[in-house]
Amino acid sequence: MSFIREHGYAIVRDVFSSVELYTASEELAGAELKRSRAGARHVLSLRSFSRIAHREELLAIARGVLGPGALPFRTTFFDKAPSSNWLVAWHQDTPLPLMARREMPGRGPWSLKDGVICAHAPASGLEQVLALRVHLDDRTKQMGHCA
Numbered sequence: 001m002s003f004i005r006e007h008g009y010a011i012v013r014d015v016f017s018s019v020e021l022y023t024a025s026e027e028l029a030g031a032e033l034k035r036s037r038a039g040a041r042h043v044l045s046l047r048s049f050s051r052i053a054h055r056e057e058l059l060a061i062a063r064g065v066l067g068p069g070a071l072p073f074r075t076t077f078f079d080k081a082p083s084s085n086w087l088v089a090w091h092q093d094t095p096l097p098l099m100a101r102r103e104m105p106g107r108g109p110w111s112l113k114d115g116v117i118c119a120h121a122p123a124s125g126l127e128q129v130l131a132l133r134v135h136l137d138d139r140t141k142q143m144g145h146c147a
Contacts, residue, residue, distance in 0.1 A: 001064030004130075015057045021136045024048040028077060034114055041114045044075035052134060062130050070130070073097070094120045096129065 004010045027048045033040040043049045052058070053072035062070035074097055095111060095118040106122030121129075 001061070004061075004065050010061075012057070012061065015055070016052065016134070020048070020052065024052060025136050039076065039078040041076050042074075042116070043077045044072060049075050049077075058132055058134075061132060065130050066128060092126075093131075094126060096121045096125060 024046075027046050028040075028043065031040075031043075031046055033043065033046075044053055050072075053075055058072075059070065062072075095113070097113070097116045097118050099117075101110060101117050101119075107119045107125075109120060111118045
């Protein structure tokens with residue numbers, strides 16, 4: 001976890017079996033989620049994605065960086081297939097989903113994303129979030145998706 005703290009990322013390979021990833025892909029294909037060209041939000045509600053998000057291997061990574069209280073709170077699916085890909089400049093996602101709107105210093109502006117209240121978080125809030133990215137298919141350096 002010190003590598004993540006020092007470099008801001010780590011690549012962990014072969015965490016999931018091909019069966020788990022196939023099951024997640026199939027459930028996603030049949031799910032009635034609001035989708036855009038980019039993908040879908042709130043896929044933590046899908047059973048297979050919830051299982052993936054709660055896998056001990058992923059929780060250990062998050063807890064190693066954030067502490068023992070780390071837990072999954074949001075899952076977003078991005079469809080980065082050649083037919084649906086798009087250019088995204090480097091950025092940091094700063095809006096976080098919240099259960100209710102409560103005015104606090106450093107929080108805002110507010111938005112509603114697919115029915116969920118979100119607000120830009122101050123640095124103290126963002127320091128408590130770690131994004132874990134799971135690929136459902138193979139990615140190679142030649143594809144330009146990972147090192």
